[in-house]
Amino acid sequence: MKISQKFKDLHKLGKKAFLAYVPFGFPTLDDSAKIILALQDCGVDIVELGVPFSDPLADGPIIQAAANKALAQGANTDKLFTMLNSLKGKLKIPLVIMTYYNPVLKYGMDKFFLKMKKAQVSGVMIVDLPVEESKAYIKKANRFNLETIFFVTPTTSFTRAKKIADHSKGFIYYISVTGITGPQKLDGDWLAASVKRIRKVTQLPICVGFGIHKKSQVKEISEFSDGVIIGSEIVKFIDENSCRKDLVKRLSKHIRSLCIK
Amino acid sequence: MSNKKIPDSRGYFGEFGGKYVPETLWACLLELEGVYKEVSRQASFKKELKFYLSEYAGRPTPLYFAKNLSKHLGAKIYLKREDLLHTGAHKINNSLGQILLAKHMGKRRIIAETGAGQHGVSVATVSRLFGLNCEIYMGAEDVLRQKANVLRMRVLGAKVIPVCNGSKTLKDACSEAIRDWVTNVGDTYYLLGSTVGPHPYPYMVRDFQSVIGSEAKKQILKKEKKLPNYLVACVGGGSNSMGLFHPFFKEKSVKFIGVEAAGSGLNSFNSASLTKGEIGVLQGAKSFVLQDKFGQIKEAHSVAPGLDYPGVGPEHAFYKVTKRAEYVTVDDRQAIKGFKMLSQQEGIIPALEPSHAIYYLKELAKAAKNKIIIVCLSGRGDKDLDIVNQYIK
Ligand SMILES: Cc1ncc(COP(=O)(O)O)c(C=O)c1O
Numbered sequence: 001m002k003i004s005q006k007f008k009d010l011h012k013l014g015k016k017a018f019l020a021y022v023p024f025g026f027p028t029l030d031d032s033a034k035i036i037l038a039l040q041d042c043g044v045d046i047v048e049l050g051v052p053f054s055d056p057l058a059d060g061p062i063i064q065a066a067a068n069k070a071l072a073q074g075a076n077t078d079k080l081f082t083m084l085n086s087l088k089g090k091l092k093i094p095l096v097i098m099t100y101y102n103p104v105l106k107y108g109m110d111k112f113f114l115k116m117k118k119a120q121v122s123g124v125m126i127v128d129l130p131v132e133e134s135k136a137y138i139k140k141a142n143r144f145n146l147e148t149i150f151f152v153t154p155t156t157s158f159t160r161a162k163k164i165a166d167h168s169k170g171f172i173y174y175i176s177v178t179g180i181t182g183p184q185k186l187d188g189d190w191l192a193a194s195v196k197r198i199r200k201v202t203q204l205p206i207c208v209g210f211g212i213h214k215k216s217q218v219k220e221i222s223e224f225s226d227g228v229i230i231g232s233e234i235v236k237f238i239d240e241n242s243c244r245k246d247l248v249k250r251l252s253k254h255i256r257s258l259c260i261k
Numbered sequence: 262m263s264n265k266k267i268p269d270s271r272g273y274f275g276e277f278g279g280k281y282v283p284e285t286l287w288a289c290l291l292e293l294e295g296v297y298k299e300v301s302r303q304a305s306f307k308k309e310l311k312f313y314l315s316e317y318a319g320r321p322t323p324l325y326f327a328k329n330l331s332k333h334l335g336a337k338i339y340l341k342r343e344d345l346l347h348t349g350a351h352k353i354n355n356s357l358g359q360i361l362l363a364k365h366m367g368k369r370r371i372i373a374e375t376g377a378g379q380h381g382v383s384v385a386t387v388s389r390l391f392g393l394n395c396e397i398y399m400g401a402e403d404v405l406r407q408k409a410n411v412l413r414m415r416v417l418g419a420k421v422i423p424v425c426n427g428s429k430t431l432k433d434a435c436s437e438a439i440r441d442w443v444t445n446v447g448d449t450y451y452l453l454g455s456t457v458g459p460h461p462y463p464y465m466v467r468d469f470q471s472v473i474g475s476e477a478k479k480q481i482l483k484k485e486k487k488l489p490n491y492l493v494a495c496v497g498g499g500s501n502s503m504g505l506f507h508p509f510f511k512e513k514s515v516k517f518i519g520v521e522a523a524g525s526g527l528n529s530f531n532s533a534s535l536t537k538g539e540i541g542v543l544q545g546a547k548s549f550v551l552q553d554k555f556g557q558i559k560e561a562h563s564v565a566p567g568l569d570y571p572g573v574g575p576e577h578a579f580y581k582v583t584k585r586a587e588y589v590t591v592d593d594r595q596a597i598k599g600f601k602m603l604s605q606q607e608g609i610i611p612a613l614e615p616s617h618a619i620y621y622l623k624e625l626a627k628a629a630k631n632k633i634i635i636v637c638l639s640g641r642g643d644k645d646l647d648i649v650n651q652y653i654k
Binding site: 059106164 | 280283285288432446541542552
């Protein structure tokens with residue numbers, strides 16, 4: 001399913017999107033498919049699947065540790081696509097790959113995108129690939145009909161936000177803080193004003209991520225944005241419960257407690 | 262090629278370089294680039310930098326004709342004595358340049374990464390000099406290996422933050438410094454220590470280090486009335502080598518040799534990114550990177566903490582593919598031999614990083630009998646006595 005279609009559907013229902021980030025291969029390689037399907041079952045609208053990288057510059061300790069664990073257990077790009085192919089027919093919601101540039105570059109962008117397409121992945125976002133370095137990337141993604149999501153942050157100027165929006169498809173990822181991933185106190189009024197400002201340069205949905213870790217934040221931010229993204233909070237929960245047999249069940253319950261639907 | 266500006270306006274040296282950073286950093290890189298371009302041209306900035314380089318750091322450094330070593334090896338060997346600078350290594354050239362920029366930009370807090378601790382010490386030093394707060398990220402493994410430098414940084418009032426991620430060495434310290442910068446970009450200046458990272462760092466650091474080559478050029482022309490045949494320097498991130506090479510770029514008769522660390526061996530753990538690496542993107546720039554087939558960065562190793570890094574500056578990648586420079590390797594054991602050789606021949610104890618370059622002279626001299634060779638003695642070896650002692654045991 002295309003991300004843009006998902007937002008149209010949600011819009012018709014008057015609903016906001018709930019996006020969940022999980023790293024591939026965490027807590028174990030076998031858990032990823034189960035976790036993704038569980039996310040779908042408990043009402044997540046879009047799955048953001050992190051492809052672990054050894055040196056994640058924009059990630060805080062929680063996601064760094066998860067990436068290291070996944071890599072230590074042998075998570076790699078080939079296994080990622082095997083897992084994604086196993087979801088075909090079962091996963092009905094859009095899935096977006098979030099990663100860093102080097103794993104994509106090394107695998108070969110064409111090969112990476114072709115496999116994404118075959119696995120019915122909807123879109124891709126690369127943390128350390130600003131639009132200025134993205135010419136070939138966007139061209140290729142378009143060829144494979146993949147939606148390219150870019151980031152806008154509190155340090156992004158207004159004119160630059162327009163440029164980024166012009167290169168984006170699916171939605172704009174607004175990073176709520178000047179900083180890395182991990183739980184944060186967020187200033188709702190300030191965020192609302194920031195999102196409003198970005199609306200002036202784009203018709204695309206705007207989703208807010210980084211730092212969001214509790215229901216009250218989800219509620220507040222959903223009022224003025226088109227969706228919220230939760231990452232570290234979910235990863236932390238998985239980590240804390242990774243030894244339990246009923247991990248997936250517990251996770252579903254936790255996600256439902258964060259969701260406002 | 263020769264008429265094009267290198268790097269180009271997007272920070273590319275040929276196909277290498279660029280700005281592969283999280284969006285949060287884009288604005289400040291742009292600001293830094295603008296400020297650097299404007300300020301570095303100003304006569305007042307040049308004058309101030311020159312003042313500190315000479316009065317505080319001790320420039321110009323001698324180009325010393327190493328008589329005993331030359332006789333021993335059979336070539337005319339000159340040492341560019343960066344080891345005699347204040348704080349004991351070439352790193353201070355860059356740190357002085359950048360701290361003046363930071364001051365100009367009104368930043369109150371300085372952060373940096375360090376491997377050998379030489380860059381960390383130089384940043385702690387200039388931060389004290391200008392009264393700015395200073396925090397240094399250092400791999401936990403390096404904190405143990407380079408105790409003396411950790412103590413120096415602390416005496417200078419810097420906070421040393423041990424980094425326990427990954428291989429606990431320079432790469433991990435650098436990632437942690439970047440994360441800090443992403444979080445505190447408003448008031449914090451990231452004083453990067455080598456010709457790596459996103460544009461404008463590789464070219465800015467190269468410019469600040471070019472004082473090494475510019476001086477050496479004048480000095481050798483005075484002493485020998487001709488250009489040298491070879492320039493030799495060790496390559497970690499690539500700043501002392503690029504600083505020596507760059508001013509000779511257009512002198513086609515002068516051969517450049519960069520010496521990488523082969524660590525425990527080229528088929529084992531090493532830091533030879535140009536020799537064994539493949540094109541990739543690490544910490545903001547496209548260059549050669551030690552990585553596996555899925556693009557995960559490999560752990561580097563070298564007995565010299567300042568060379569222990571799985572990437573290399575983009576300008577070196579450009580020199581490699583255009584064949585402007587040749588890159589060779591020297592392993593841990595050979596570097597220790599180089600360390601001893603210079604100590605015993607000349608009474609000069611080199612740091613383990615340039616000991617790699619010193620050892621390579623032995624190989625080079627065989628093919629370059631009586632040729633003029635300038636080698637960058639990038640730092641002094643006091644910091645390495647513990648490591649060498651353990652090695653000998
Ligand atoms: C004395 C000395 N030489 C060389 C290096 C390597 O760095 P670069 O390749 O940037 O000169 C270091 C780094 O710490 C150093 O301390």
